[in-house]
Amino acid sequence: MTENSDKWLDAYHDPVASLYTFTQCLTLSDIQADGDWKLIVADLGTGTYDMKLKVYKNTTLLSEHTIIDLPTGVVTFYMDTLTPRTPAIAVASGPYIYVYKNLRPYFKFTLPPLDIHPVEEDLWNQAKTDQVNILNMRDTLEAMRQEGASLTVRSIKLLQMETNNLQNFVNLHKNTPLKKQTVITCLSTMKKSVPDDDAISCLVLGTENKSIYILDPEAFTVLATVNLPNVPVFISVNGLFDVDYRIVVSCRNGCIYTLKRGSTDVTRNMIELNSQPVGMERVNKNIYVGCMDETLHCFTSKGKKLWTVRLPASITAMEAIDYKPKSFTAVIVALSNQEVHIYKEKYLVDVLKMDDVVTGMRFGRFGREDGTLVMSTKRGGLFVKILKRTAKFEEKDKLAGPPAAQNTKLNLPKKTKLFVDQTQREREQCVAMHRTFQRDLAQLRLKVLREYVKALDSSMNPISSDPMEPLKLSAHVQGIGPTFKFSVKLQNTSLTQSSSNLLITFDYDEHLYDFRKKLIQVPILVPGLTYSFDTFIDCKTDKGLSDNVKVYVLKPGKSIPLITGVVSMPVSESIVLV
Amino acid sequence: MPFFDALARWLGMKKKEVNVMVVGLDNSGKTTIINHFKSPETKNHDIVPTVGFNVEKFKSKSLAFTAFDMSGQGRYRNLWEQYYKECDGIIFVIDSSDKLRMVVAKEELNLLLENPELKNRSIPILFYANKMDARDAVSSVKCSHLLELQSLSNKPWFICASNALTGEGLHEGVDWLTDQLKIVLQKKKK
Numbered sequence: 001m002t003e004n005s006d007k008w009l010d011a012y013h014d015p016v017a018s019l020y021t022f023t024q025c026l027t028l029s030d031i032q033a034d035g036d037w038k039l040i041v042a043d044l045g046t047g048t049y050d051m052k053l054k055v056y057k058n059t060t061l062l063s064e065h066t067i068i069d070l071p072t073g074v075v076t077f078y079m080d081t082l083t084p085r086t087p088a089i090a091v092a093s094g095p096y097i098y099v100y101k102n103l104r105p106y107f108k109f110t111l112p113p114l115d116i117h118p119v120e121e122d123l124w125n126q127a128k129t130d131q132v133n134i135l136n137m138r139d140t141l142e143a144m145r146q147e148g149a150s151l152t153v154r155s156i157k158l159l160q161m162e163t164n165n166l167q168n169f170v171n172l173h174k175n176t177p178l179k180k181q182t183v184i185t186c187l188s189t190m191k192k193s194v195p196d197d198d199a200i201s202c203l204v205l206g207t208e209n210k211s212i213y214i215l216d217p218e219a220f221t222v223l224a225t226v227n228l229p230n231v232p233v234f235i236s237v238n239g240l241f242d243v244d245y246r247i248v249v250s251c252r253n254g255c256i257y258t259l260k261r262g263s264t265d266v267t268r269n270m271i272e273l274n275s276q277p278v279g280m281e282r283v284n285k286n287i288y289v290g291c292m293d294e295t296l297h298c299f300t301s302k303g304k305k306l307w308t309v310r311l312p313a314s315i316t317a318m319e320a321i322d323y324k325p326k327s328f329t330a331v332i333v334a335l336s337n338q339e340v341h342i343y344k345e346k347y348l349v350d351v352l353k354m355d356d357v358v359t360g361m362r363f364g365r366f367g368r369e370d371g372t373l374v375m376s377t378k379r380g381g382l383f384v385k386i387l388k389r390t391a392k393f394e395e396k397d398k399l400a401g402p403p404a405a406q407n408t409k410l411n412l413p414k415k416t417k418l419f420v421d422q423t424q425r426e427r428e429q430c431v432a433m434h435r436t437f438q439r440d441l442a443q444l445r446l447k448v449l450r451e452y453v454k455a456l457d458s459s460m461n462p463i464s465s466d467p468m469e470p471l472k473l474s475a476h477v478q479g480i481g482p483t484f485k486f487s488v489k490l491q492n493t494s495l496t497q498s499s500s501n502l503l504i505t506f507d508y509d510e511h512l513y514d515f516r517k518k519l520i521q522v523p524i525l526v527p528g529l530t531y532s533f534d535t536f537i538d539c540k541t542d543k544g545l546s547d548n549v550k551v552y553v554l555k556p557g558k559s560i561p562l563i564t565g566v567v568s569m570p571v572s573e574s575i576v577l578v
Numbered sequence: 579m580p581f582f583d584a585l586a587r588w589l590g591m592k593k594k595e596v597n598v599m600v601v602g603l604d605n606s607g608k609t610t611i612i613n614h615f616k617s618p619e620t621k622n623h624d625i626v627p628t629v630g631f632n633v634e635k636f637k638s639k640s641l642a643f644t645a646f647d648m649s650g651q652g653r654y655r656n657l658w659e660q661y662y663k664e665c666d667g668i669i670f671v672i673d674s675s676d677k678l679r680m681v682v683a684k685e686e687l688n689l690l691l692e693n694p695e696l697k698n699r700s701i702p703i704l705f706y707a708n709k710m711d712a713r714d715a716v717s718s719v720k721c722s723h724l725l726e727l728q729s730l731s732n733k734p735w736f737i738c739a740s741n742a743l744t745g746e747g748l749h750e751g752v753d754w755l756t757d758q759l760k761i762v763l764q765k766k767k768k
Contacts, residue, residue, distance in 0.1 A: 009681040011679065060714055325653060368604060369682060386678075
């Protein structure tokens with residue numbers, strides 16, 4: 001099973017619960033007002049069918065409702081003052097909010113339709129009476145789409161169709177009135193006028209047409225609408241609708257906006273992120289944002305960045321912990337490497353290793369236990385972990401930081417008079433010192449270059465500078481003496497030109513060495529290949545002396561060698577007479 | 579007057595007194611179980627979540643029990659260990675329908691067993707797998723398996739399924755506990 005940290009109890013695991021969902025579609029609530037909190041899950045199924053609203057009591061499935069479209073969010077909220085205080089479940093799906101009370105469908109709220117582009121409306125009206133050619137209609141719609149006009153779903157579908165299917169499609173749909181609807185992207189709640197736990201709450205929802213709507217819980221009318229510069233994806237609300245509130249919204253363009261009661265200028269309090277947000281949580285006054293570039297940022301509610309943490313893998317889900325019995329607040333981040341990290345402030349305080357990538361998480365009260373973490377995984381598993389009563393989270397980084405030794409003070413000696421004088425001198429005469437250094441450096445370079453030119457002039461280097469005879473030489477000595485093997489390697493470095501009529505000869509101290517071949521005739525050198533020429537040398541002394549040996553490559557008729565190699569001979573071992 | 583005490587005890591009028599602790603998670607039925615043993619005139623009709631703890635007295639066949647009915651709520655659980663020293667027996671109540679929190683019960687039991695006051699004492703532990711009437715309740719065997727009671731070897735223990743609302747199974751458990759406590763008392767005398 002999972003390798004567990006010692007702070008969590010593994011209360012329940014079902015790796016094959018076939019529950020495919022995200023954090024937004026998981027919620028914990030006391031929907032029967034019996035003190036036994038239920039887990040409410042909007043199951044995405046396969047994404048096209050089998051979408052269900054599931055309610056778990058303890059570990060058993062209590063009820064199941066089919067959802068028609070893909071759910072995008074689930075919340076519970078109190079919509080009346082009746083006792084027992086049973087909250088309603090709101091499921092956002094497409095342009096609708098389905099409200100369930102006592103586990104029965106209760107109400108369906110539809111978002112107000114949007115204005116249709118007049119040209120588009122006109123086209124469909126003409127189509128109704130067959131006044132327009134369908135191909136012309138398609139071209140006009142296509143032109144509108146390219147200009148950036150937002151079209152209805154029906155028109156977009158028409159543009160995607162094959163030409164031979166168009167007529168049927170138009171005939172099928174032309175008589176139903178054209179409607180333009182948006183899609184809910186995120187859902188949250190906000191208490192209306194009192195901050196009690198079971199106070200009546202408004203629904204707050206973000207939509208694809210870049211708006212935030214606040215709904216009245218009793219009449220289901222739109223209480224307020226705010227337009228945003230981009231599509232909202234994550235929403236976090238606090239405050240009371242009738243008093244004062246803040247809505248923090250992160251959008252698809254990588255910006256976080258803060259909306260206040262009565263203010264319409266949303267760009268005033270804006271946080272720009274480096275990357276797209278993949279999760280946003282708010283704990284107390286701090287906003288924690290996980291981004292696509294594997295970072296976790298923390299901002300104050302004013303938009304000031306407090307810190308950034310780099311994560312080892314990309315984020316798949318985020319959730320806030322606010323565990324009141326121990327006044328422990330933290331942020332849980334699920335990562336694509338199957339780990340779940342818990343950050344208290346910027347410190348990593350715990351790591352949970354899972355068998356699967358966690359895609360949805362909820363921390364809160366489940367059953368009768370306060371500190372419960374419910375997780376759903378990519379392969380459809382459901383995991384429940386309970387925080388131990390004795391668990392303590394040390395506010396210390398688990399990761400390797402700077403070693404402790406770095407903070408200990410070193411026992412530095414006092415500044416001596418010499419040091420002070422030197423510093424003084426350096427400070428006063430910095431210009432002169434710099435100039436001296438530069439002059440010396442220039443002279444050094446000059447000297448190096450001069451020596452180089454000299455070497456070139458006398459062909460003292462092992463690579464030929466003569467363009468007519470491009471050669472490279474390397475020489476090696478092998479053996480320990482008194483007889484050595486001396487090998488010379490010659491390579492013609494030109495691409496096309498071959499070299500011929502060359503000689504190799506050696507310059508050495510005749511008292512010390514005796515070369516068995518004093519002159520080597522070099523055959524024609526084909527470009528690119530390396531030729532090896534060997535000779536034996538006998539060392540004539542046993543006094544432990546050694547000398548340099550020079551190798552020349554000569555061309556008949558030239559007094560200066562083409563190339564020269566210098567080999568320093570090793571000290572020879574003395575002859576052992578047996 | 580020790581002579582009269584001995585006489586009364588011999589005549590069966592005065593019973594030996596023992597202290598037992600009743601522990602378990604919140605909402606497992608500890609107070610309801612104790613309530614069942616009380617005499618009809620002292621019975622409570624409304625059971626509310628216990629705050630802190632209650633001390634209740636009741637009698638079995640041959641012993642007079644003083645029960646420390648501890649609160650099972652998370653924030654009061656650290657109170658339990660204060661009373662381990664003076665108790666002669668422990669009644670551990672489990673909500674057998676709460677599968678999710680079985681691990682929490684196990685964790686609390688382990689903490690109890692690891693406590694230095696109890697670790698080396700051979701103190702009898704009676705487990706009630708309570709709420710056996712609930713629809714999704716697990717059997718007492720399964721319960722003991724989930725709590726890994728088989729590994730509990732240095733203390734006498736006994737588990738019985740119970741229903742504190744009707745009293746089913748309660749006396750079976752208390753009879754076992756009485757027998758165990760009598761053995762302990764006899765050993766003490768020697």
